Amino acid sequence: MSSKEISPNQKLLIVFGVFLAAYFIPWGAARVLGATNEAFMMLGEYARQHVLLCLVPAMFIAGAITVFLNQQAVMRYLGPDANRFTAYGVASVSGAILAVCSCTVLPIFKGIYKKGAGLGPAVAFLYSGPAINILAIVLSARVFGWKLGVARAVGAVAFSIILGLVMALIFRKDDEKRAADARLFTVPDEKPARSLAQMIVYMASMIGILVFVNWANSKGGSAAWDAIYGAKYWITGAFGVVLAYTVMRWFNKEERVEWVVATRDFSLQILPLLFGGVLVAGFLLGRPGHDALIPSAWIAGLLGGNSLFANFVAALSGALMYFATLTEIPIIQGLLGAGMGQGPALALLLAGPSLSLPSILVIGGELGWKKTLTYVTLVVILSTVAGMAFGAWA
Numbered sequence: 001m002s003s004k005e006i007s008p009n010q011k012l013l014i015v016f017g018v019f020l021a022a023y024f025i026p027w028g029a030a031r032v033l034g035a036t037n038e039a040f041m042m043l044g045e046y047a048r049q050h051v052l053l054c055l056v057p058a059m060f061i062a063g064a065i066t067v068f069l070n071q072q073a074v075m076r077y078l079g080p081d082a083n084r085f086t087a088y089g090v091a092s093v094s095g096a097i098l099a100v101c102s103c104t105v106l107p108i109f110k111g112i113y114k115k116g117a118g119l120g121p122a123v124a125f126l127y128s129g130p131a132i133n134i135l136a137i138v139l140s141a142r143v144f145g146w147k148l149g150v151a152r153a154v155g156a157v158a159f160s161i162i163l164g165l166v167m168a169l170i171f172r173k174d175d176e177k178r179a180a181d182a183r184l185f186t187v188p189d190e191k192p193a194r195s196l197a198q199m200i201v202y203m204a205s206m207i208g209i210l211v212f213v214n215w216a217n218s219k220g221g222s223a224a225w226d227a228i229y230g231a232k233y234w235i236t237g238a239f240g241v242v243l244a245y246t247v248m249r250w251f252n253k254e255e256r257v258e259w260v261v262a263t264r265d266f267s268l269q270i271l272p273l274l275f276g277g278v279l280v281a282g283f284l285l286g287r288p289g290h291d292a293l294i295p296s297a298w299i300a301g302l303l304g305g306n307s308l309f310a311n312f313v314a315a316l317s318g319a320l321m322y323f324a325t326l327t328e329i330p331i332i333q334g335l336l337g338a339g340m341g342q343g344p345a346l347a348l349l350l351a352g353p354s355l356s357l358p359s360i361l362v363i364g365g366e367l368g369w370k371k372t373l374t375y376v377t378l379v380v381i382l383s384t385v386a387g388m389a390f391g392a393w394a
Contacts, residue, residue: 102359315348
């Protein structure tokens with residue numbers, strides 16, 4: 001199922017699942033009570049730390065992409081028939097520039113996919129945004145050693161392209177049909193209301209706000225990086241002034257309303273799934289350093305050595321856990337201290353930042369569960385294989 005409305009039967013199935021959980025889960029048990037508390041504590045942290053500064057700017061970018069970006073241009077550079085070198089190069093570089101978490105990248109991914117981007121380039125963008133985070137890679141090398149840092153960088157770049165190519169190959173018929181349908185409803189090029197330079201300034205101002213308002217402190221890892229961190233609100237404010245100017249001078253009232261409505265619609269599609277996913281992830285796994293239903297000691301005990309099982313558990317755990325930007329580093333540092341092997345550490349670094357249970361729910365709502373489960377499976381398999389190879393080498 002794509003972004004279409006949930007059918008009555010699916011709604012009934014969801015209600016039935018909630019009933020079973022309410023009926024059979026022993027809510028009075030100490031561990032379940034603790035897990036329930038963790039679920040809402042995690043949701044509270046998520047709301048305070050990520051919604052206003054990460055998701056809201058991303059929603060407005062997604063709304064702008066949907067309303068104002070030329071569909072033919074998107075299909076020309078990112079569509080199924082676009083030059084592969086150009087399409088995957090643009091997708092991976094765009095994601096790396098944003099350097100956001102697995103949930104913040106979702107609205108923008110939905111925006112470019114709805115606008116006509118091919119499945120392969122869209123998936124490459126979806127993976128690269130959270131995974132190819134320059135500061136995270138630099139800090140990984142600094143904290144874990146250059147070998148693990150380089151392996152994470154190479155693996156993340158390679159995975160974004162491999163995942164896109166494989167997804168495009170597996171679902172090429174669906175993608176071709178989708179592209180053909182899009183061409184039927186594409187309005188021929190008309191004289192644009194704004195110049196290319198104006199659109200670049202408009203989009204760049206929103207991206208600048210998203211990037212700099214979330215600029216992280218390297219804690220001594222880079223003086224230049226930390227200098228930007230110290231001035232991030234001034235830089236963000238400057239981009240905000242540019243955005244306000246472009247919106248008031250280059251867009252009329254009807255266009256501004258259309259942009260806000262598109263942003264609202266994205267929010268209604270994504271936020272319920274994200275909040276529900278965060279609650280479930282918090283209930284099962286808890287916040288970093290806090291136990292929930294599944295004790296962290298169990299996971300740590302499964303990650304020793306470099307066996308296929310240890311790497312698979314690391315990759316699967318990473319795919320389900322939610323990592324805010326850079327939080328994977330202290331978590332993995334703690335797990336390494338508890339005996340986790342180098343291979344599973346890389347598997348967790350490659351799968352964790354790019355996926356989470358909340359993001360999987362949203363991707364499923366957009367791509368359908370067949371494509372989503374294929375994507376998650378590929379990420380877990382590639383991360384497992386990369387972990388085993390790195391563990392044998394390191």
